[in-house]
Amino acid sequence: xxxxxxxxxxxxxxxxxxxxxxxxxxxxxxxxxxxxxxxxxxxxxxxxxxxxxxxxxxxxxxxxxxxxxxxxxxxxxxxxxxxxxxxxxxxxxxxxxxxxxxxxxxxxxxxxxxxxxxxxxxxxxxxxxxxxxxxxxxxxxxxxxxxxxxxxxxxxxxxxxxxxxxxxxxxxxxxxxxxxxxxxxxxxxxxxxxxxxxxxxxxxxxxxxxxxxxxxxxxxxxxxxxxxxxxxxxxxxx
Ligand code: ADP
Ligand code: MG
Numbered sequence: 076x077x078x079x080x081x082x083x084x085x086x087x088x089x090x091x092x093x094x095x096x097x098x099x100x101x102x103x104x105x106x107x108x109x110x111x112x113x114x115x116x117x118x119x120x121x122x123x124x125x126x127x128x129x130x131x132x133x134x135x136x137x138x139x140x141x142x143x144x145x146x147x148x149x150x151x152x153x154x155x156x157x158x159x160x161x162x163x164x165x166x167x168x169x170x171x172x173x174x175x176x177x178x179x180x181x182x183x184x185x186x187x188x189x190x191x192x193x194x195x196x197x198x199x200x201x202x203x204x205x206x207x208x209x210x211x212x213x214x215x216x217x218x219x220x221x222x223x224x225x226x227x228x229x230x231x232x233x234x235x236x237x238x239x240x241x242x243x244x245x246x247x248x249x250x251x252x253x254x255x256x257x258x259x260x261x262x263x264x265x266x267x268x269x270x271x272x273x274x275x276x277x278x279x280x281x282x283x284x285x286x287x288x289x290x291x292x293x294x295x296x297x298x299x300x301x302x303x304x305x306x307x308x309x310x311x312x313x
Pocket of ligand 1: 088093111113114115117118
């Protein structure tokens with residue numbers, strides 16, 4: 076579960092091609108980070124995988140099945156939005172339950188899954204609070220909880236920590252990595268922060284103007300950057 080293949084995928088907005096033909100292989104259980112400067116196409120690429128944008132050409136397959144034409148709900152992936160996407164008038168419990176209610180899952184299953192997610196995210200004591208009564212980090216954990224209960228083949232994160240202050244970011248980074256260890260589910264994580272990329276990733280995808288400059292482990296990119304852009308961006312001395 077969670078193997079994603081992009082084959083000659085392109086994306087244009089009007090005349091502007093923001094993703095030239097791109098191939099990418101994401102393996103089951105991998106923690107993959109898309110990194111690159113603002114405007115390089117990270118969010119677009121993630122949204123193409125999620126199905127929130129249509130490809131202009133090319134194919135996306137998920138776990139061996141062609142997903143290119145599938146709507147987001149049929150792809151089995153969960154996009155984790157920034158915490159401000161929570162419903163402020165609903166309790167944490169109801170926020171986490173929301174996607175299951177929409178999917179018509181029975182109450183007993185909902186309850187069990189909410190409790191398991193709350194346990195995994197250290198939210199057990201906060202289930203009856205409203206988002207406004209939580210810290211930024213706790214709110215972000217609720218947003219992740221809402222994704223966990225769907226048991227997705229992969230989690231897609233788009234700069235999930237950019238609204239948090241620096242100290243909180245470090246803590247949340249560790250929590251997301253811990254969650255990846257626990258769930259062993261594929262995670263694709265978008266950031267423009269080199270430190271986040273280098274500390275979190277199994278595999279880093281370095282993007283510039285929609286082009287993959289290099290794919291590799293943090294150590295590979297550090298020791299053998301393919302070009303000056305990668306070296307400069309990753310902070311390698313080469
Ligand atoms: P990043 O997430 O790396 O900052 P984006 O994927 O958001 O970059 O954007 C990549 C490029 O595509 C940018 O030039 C941006 O202006 C353009 N773009 C993104 N979404 C749209 C859209 N809906 N319509 C037109 N241009 C877009
Ligand atoms: Mg973006």
